[in-house]
Amino acid sequence: MYTLELNELSIEQFLADYWQKKPLCIRGGFRHFSDPLTADELAGLALEENVDARLIKKDGANWQLDEGPFDDFNQYGEKDWTLLVQAVDHWHPDAAQLLEAFRFIPNWRIDDLMVSFSTPGGGVGAHLDQYDVFIIQGEGKRRWRVGMPDASLKQFCPHPRLLQVSDFDACIDVEMEPGDILYIPPGCPHEGTSLEASLNYSVGFRAPAQKDLIGGLADYMLDFQLEGKRYTDQSRTINASSGRIEQNDVAAIRQLMQQLLDDEQLISEWFGSYITQPKHELDQQEPDPHYQPDEIAEYLEEGSVLARLGGLRCSYFQAKSDADVQLFIHGDRFPLPPEETETAQLLTDYPRLSIEQARHFLHTPERLYFISQLINQGYWYFEE
């Protein structure tokens, strides 16, 4: 269990004064920090086929970028490189625990845990991200500089797959030590340079752009064969020019599209599916053979601990207390009756259920059947 310590700040103050506004260095954000994984374990993950990993090496003014899976790291030498592994929470349950300290931000906003290992001098160069990030210092020391958003900064590509930013004025310039945490809002230039072999954990967020949302809604309508309403023009009058698209034609088209967005039910059902879709592969393992519901009941009664698959995205929406609960898991929607709010909450709020919590699923046959389905898909599993 990792607990975030904001020192003199409350979480409310952090949200009000820093979140999406300005960067913050939280000294000792995790007290007595001990790394959930070792550099060797991280390197091991980077050898695997279905894990996204990159290695970035600086050689004077040249930048090299290699993509995983890797064979070995000997060729890269002793300094000036960083290995970055995406979605480590999908593969490493202990590392996934780090995310839990940030759940004062809702699930759906959290993206994944990226972990980097840097040799002395290693870093990805000064750059901007479009998303908020908390960077936790693990073993080793790293110097981090962070600036405020600045429209005059120039972005450039020292390598086709590397976007960096020109020199910036730092408002934060720190030597991070184990357990220190940096919060960086979108658009703030930042640059980390390792002083010694060092691990960094990045808790990244999701903030869809208008393009993503429109594209996601379009895909949803395609997938579910939702045509929606068709354009009509019952009150058409003669056009002076047949080639001219009139203002009121465009206005009618806009209105038709707007009516779609006005459909609160459609939008909430789509959004929940959209935002729980995975971006990276999961370590999903279907139990073979499947469990029978009565076996599952037995395990739960015995006190076996039910854990959620690392990185599984799940959220719920309930328009009002007497409305159906829309539970979203991994992009799928499961409508539950209004009184099942607690079911949704247990599944989405807790990465592992206490014995007490798990017993909730024994109380009705529907709940037992539902949790059985989720276990048999490999979404939840019994922890050894």
Next chain:
Amino acid sequence: MYTLELNELSIEQFLADYWQKKPLCIRGGFRHFSDPLTADELAGLALEENVDARLIKKDGANWQLDEGPFDDFNQYGEKDWTLLVQAVDHWHPDAAQLLEAFRFIPNWRIDDLMVSFSTPGGGVGAHLDQYDVFIIQGEGKRRWRVGMPDASLKQFCPHPRLLQVSDFDACIDVEMEPGDILYIPPGCPHEGTSLEASLNYSVGFRAPAQKDLIGGLADYMLDFQLEGKRYTDQSRTINASSGRIEQNDVAAIRQLMQQLLDDEQLISEWFGSYITQPKHELDQQEPDPHYQPDEIAEYLEEGSVLARLGGLRCSYFQAKSDADVQLFIHGDRFPLPPEETETAQLLTDYPRLSIEQARHFLHTPERLYFISQLINQGYWYFEE
């Protein structure tokens, strides 16, 4: 030249009382009608690779549907079949002339000209369409029945690619003769059965559904790498449940999407591109070698007639008289200065330019250069 005669109705009355409201049989809609093509020419088109053609044959309660290109039609016998050819306006300039009689509806709403040839007893069966259509009777006689929209009608598929509708009450039941025209609004069941070998010309319309519009806008943003604004939540407060998507989260997402639709410039520029995209192949022939602008000037001065490629979709939009003219051709956007409204109008309103009209393009070097580009792409051509 075909001129639409509405008998006792004015076009204003037709629009007010019938357009998108109820079906109408216009006796002698084209006086002294003579077919722009022959059944043999139509059959010839159906042999070609890039022409969309279907043949539908009724055999008792069974329906057969074959898709083109066809080799010959002998196997189909003497009765009970209809050959339908899409987008004949793309391939047959004389047939394309039929569309011109309907230009009191703007270009962008018009889809294409479908032509059918039916043997006695031939028809596609009773069905509904989602679009308005004018069906012109050419040679031969055909019985047409049309009903009003009726939610109790059942749709069914007597063949996987054929959607028909159960028996309906007809409010129109006519024997159509050459030059008669039937107007059918969306959703009205209709059924044509040939009494003798018969040609029908269908002027079809486009009415995008919400799904099409959202999908079109998403594609446009992708194509032009328009990210749009990103979701922000500067005023976030602590959530009681991290798994819960709050009402105001969804409201903020909806608002972000709505801001995109509120961008009048974006929407008009996208819509013009979207709605002028072709659905069927064009008979586009790039001149080889390309013309030089001064050669084109010479031809125009000599009085050569400039014609627009059949089926080429083009429209323009101008938000106000001192705003740029957005000219859309074949899905592409050409911004022109505000004073070029007439340029846009000449290109989009007239399928062929009079000698006087064509001289417009000689008056400035920019116009001459622009029309040269369009000619060299095969969008406009000199008529022999």
